[in-house]
Amino acid sequence: MRYDNSPPSPESGSSISPDRPWYTRRSTLAVTAAVLAPTCLAGWVLTQALAGPGSGDPRAAAAPQPASHAAPGGGDGKAGATASASAAPASPAASGSPLPSGSPLASGSPSAPTAAPNPLAGRTVVIDPGHNTGNFKHSREINRQVDIGTNRKECDTTGTTTNSGYMEAEFTMDVSRRLRTVLEARGVKVLLTHEAGPERPWGPCIDERARIGNEAKADAVVSVHADGVSEGSRGYHIILPANVRGGSADTSKIVGPSRQLGERIAGNFARTTGSGPANYLGSGTGLVVRDDLGGLNLSTRPKVFIECGNMRDAKDAALLASPEWRQKAAQGIADGIVGFLGG
Helix, strand or coil: CCCCCCCCCCHHHHCCCCCCCCHHHHHHHHHHHHHHHHHHHHHHHHHHHHHHCCCCCCHHCCCCCCCHCCCCCCCCCCCHHHHHHCCCCCCCCCCCCCCCCCCCHCCCCCCCCCCCCCCCCCCCCEEEECCCCCHHCHHHHCEEEEECCEEEEECCCCCCCCCCCCCCCHHHHHHHHHHHHHHHHCCCCCEEEECCCCCCCCCCCCCHHHHHHHHCCEEEEEEEEEEEECCCCEEEEEEEEECEEEECCEEEHHHHHHHHHHHHHHHHHCCCCCCCCCCCCHHHHHHHECCCCCCHHHHCCCCCEEEECCCHHHHHHHHHCHHHHHHHHHHHHHHHHHHHCCC
């Protein structure tokens, strides 16, 4: 095709007569094209309309289907969904195209991502709130002697109080309930040895407290307490079971894991609460071993006591009476338990 305005030469082989002026021949061609163009366009439109979507225009496949093309089946929306699905591009599997190796579709429907298993699932922890607020009214019951393996001891005691009258039993129950909430949020099954109240107006006795943990096959047992010694004695300490064998007591299998549990709790409790280890026993380690506590002697599960502070010291008592500090105490104990369980 020529792109200049010079007249065509006779040697060009044009079928248009060379006798006519070149500009006349050019005008004739323009008129002819103008006449033919609308006719061709109308023919193409008619062809597309008859052929339907997908016959040539890639936009046709994406265009919404008119209502008259919906599959029959009523007005419940299912027919429309079927029609829309039929208009969607075919998947590689449906079209017969080979699927790339490793594609989720190569082995069937793609599977949803699975969550990592919770290492604490199925674990059981028993929390033992020390004493009971009703013990003060049931001295005869709690003074009854029970067998602790190596000897006999009172069923329970009243516990101590702050100088302002805040009871150890109130403190231990509050911290234990907070501790339960924290652990349950991590997926741990938690049992309390008692909830006080009308159903448990006193106790339970120390041998029953141990039995509850044993029968639950607890992975860890923690007895929550606060001490009641002289002013100036401050800090927490963890009581660990001694190696005791006598009568119904045999701690040989739990001494090692109980120490691990106690060490975990001690470190996390100090970090979370800001409290230091007791300055009046334990040589600054915050760990004390005892063989005279029935709750430890009779346990067959890893178990420790925690004395969270001294209720008879004004500074410690102010902490123990603070709800905010008690929440920190619960968190610290929980973190230690979770660390021991491998969570």
